[in-house]
Amino acid sequence: MTQVDVLLGLQWGDEGKGKIVDVLSPQYDLIARFQGGPNAGHTLEFDGKKFVLNTIPSGIFNEKTMNLIGNGVVIDPIILKRELDNLKKAGHDPVAAGKLVLARKAHLILPTHQLLDAANEQKMGAGKIGSTLKGIGPTYMDKTGRNGLRVGDTTLPDFAARYAKLVEKHKEILSHYEFEYDLTEKEAAFFEAIEFIKTIPHVDSEHFVNDYLKAGKKVLAEGAQGTLLDVDFGSYPFVTSSNTTTAGACTGLGIAPNKVGDVYGIFKAYCTRVGGGPFPTELDNEVGETLRQVGHEFGATTGRARRCGWIDLPALKYAIMLNGVTELIMMKADVLDGFDTIYACTHYEYNGETIDYMPYDIISIQPKPVLTAIEGWKTDMTKITSIDQIPSQLNAYIAFLEKELEVPIKFLSVGPDRTQTLTLR
Numbered sequence: 337m338t339q340v341d342v343l344l345g346l347q348w349g350d351e352g353k354g355k356i357v358d359v360l361s362p363q364y365d366l367i368a369r370f371q372g373g374p375n376a377g378h379t380l381e382f383d384g385k386k387f388v389l390n391t392i393p394s395g396i397f398n399e400k401t402m403n404l405i406g407n408g409v410v411i412d413p414i415i416l417k418r419e420l421d422n423l424k425k426a427g428h429d430p431v432a433a434g435k436l437v438l439a440r441k442a443h444l445i446l447p448t449h450q451l452l453d454a455a456n457e458q459k460m461g462a463g464k465i466g467s468t469l470k471g472i473g474p475t476y477m478d479k480t481g482r483n484g485l486r487v488g489d490t491t492l493p494d495f496a497a498r499y500a501k502l503v504e505k506h507k508e509i510l511s512h513y514e515f516e517y518d519l520t521e522k523e524a525a526f527f528e529a530i531e532f533i534k535t536i537p538h539v540d541s542e543h544f545v546n547d548y549l550k551a552g553k554k555v556l557a558e559g560a561q562g563t564l565l566d567v568d569f570g571s572y573p574f575v576t577s578s579n580t581t582t583a584g585a586c587t588g589l590g591i592a593p594n595k596v597g598d599v600y601g602i603f604k605a606y607c608t609r610v611g612g613g614p615f616p617t618e619l620d621n622e623v624g625e626t627l628r629q630v631g632h633e634f635g636a637t638t639g640r641a642r643r644c645g646w647i648d649l650p651a652l653k654y655a656i657m658l659n660g661v662t663e664l665i666m667m668k669a670d671v672l673d674g675f676d677t678i679y680a681c682t683h684y685e686y687n688g689e690t691i692d693y694m695p696y697d698i699i700s701i702q703p704k705p706v707l708t709a710i711e712g713w714k715t716d717m718t719k720i721t722s723i724d725q726i727p728s729q730l731n732a733y734i735a736f737l738e739k740e741l742e743v744p745i746k747f748l749s750v751g752p753d754r755t756q757t758l759t760l761r
């Protein structure tokens with residue numbers, strides 16, 4: 337019997353999960369998304385082409401790999417259909433190839449969930465979360481509130497009536513906001529997309545995944561968002577509405593904790609965040625702007641400018657602990673190529689003390705980062721093809737991080753393309 341390996345982000349999302357899942361997918365029989373929804377934007381680049389996936393697992397471009405959208409995911413049928421239509425135009429049809437299945441128990445995002453998201457954010461004004469406005473929070477609220485509609489419901493004869501009942505409830509809530517909306521077009525698109533997703537096989541993800549394991553096949557769970565956006569352990573309330581951590585892979589697919597194998601924790605050589613909320617190492621200055629421009633730090637889903645800052649080791653240690661990370665993957669080292677000196681936050685100054693952990697309240701009392709200077713490598717890393725060519729300064733940075741984080745760095749990514757990936761260990 338095999339186990340499920342997990343790959344997830346250790347920061348505030350956009351670490352490069354899509355790229356690495358694509359790189360690793362030839363080693364796996366099944367890639368499974370287990371939480372989140374189309375708030376995710378996972379970018380893959382190969383053969384001069386670029387794809388951004390929102391709901392579809394990043395194993396889709398590997399010929400032999402099956403892809404599952406697990407029960408823990410929230411699915412917007414309109415967005416899923418659009419993603420698949422766009423892939424088809426680009427010559428990839430995973431549905432026709434029988435390479436995509438949906439969990440029956442995955443919840444559906446309705447057009448009114450998006451309206452509720454937008455109405456709520458509008459009301460919060462300056463204190464807003466900075467949601468992607470994909471309806472994620474309201475859909476998970478209906479899931480835990482036991483009102484939601486699931487993929488499996490679409491085949492029931494009374495699906496339209498169930499839909500109408502939930503929409504009625506949403507309209508009642510919306511009437512308490514000053515919020516204008518017109519549902520007509522969205523509703524037509526929704527029902528068209530529902531017919532389409534009925535053509536994709538529906539499975540019980542718990543049996544589907546466990547059958548793969550029993551057959552000795554290899555499974556990789558693909559995280560979305562990042563650990564610091566986890567609804568329990570992230571910078572609440574500036575978080576998403578799911579468990580983005582390893583534990584989320586168990587509930588989001590239906591696997592027991594003892595079925596978890598390797599846990600790949602992925603992080604950028606610096607740090608970014610998109611949306612509101614605390615970010616102790618943020619550089620709201622020219623250095624941050626340089627990171628943004630060189631790293632093309634603009635959201636894959638919303639196009640928003642990402643906030644940029646230095647790497648935050650207390651936050652990474654916290655994420656490693658929560659996830660049981662067994663191997664690290666460092667991304668976007670090339671973005672730091674031009675710096676004479678880079679910095680790493682090793683501790684925080686907080687309430688007059690020096691601490692090396694994330695305190696409960698980082699919203700009303702912002703931790704001040706204590707930074708260590710590290711010599712830059714001033715080398716174009718994007719052209720490097722073997723680990724012998726890694727400059728000594730970058731090797732020193734890697735050794736420093738491994739000592740601090742106490743987990744080996746297995747892969748080093750030096751550019752967006754599939755091929756720009758070095759195996760260190």
Ligand code: GDP
Pocket residue numbers: 345349350351352353354355376377378379380381631632636667668669670671749750751752753
């Ligand atoms: P995800 O949400 O974790 O899959 O990450 P995103 O796709 O949102 O953001 C990562 C961005 O960085 C994408 O534009 C990738 O193409 C790009 N990228 C990934 N790895 C590297 C790298 O090593 N170097 C550079 N320069 N870009 C990278």
Ligand code: IMO
Pocket residue numbers: 345348349350351375376377378465466467468469470472473559560561562565574575576577610611612636
């Ligand atoms: P990937 O998978 C970065 C952020 C939003 C907002 C907060 C809540 O590409 O790493 P939501 O839409 O869930 O209501 O937004 O979470 N956020 C992400 N930030 N990458 C993501 O996904 C994100 N998904 C949500 O910006 O601050």
Ligand code: MG
Pocket residue numbers: 349350351376377378379636
């Ligand atoms: Mg992303």
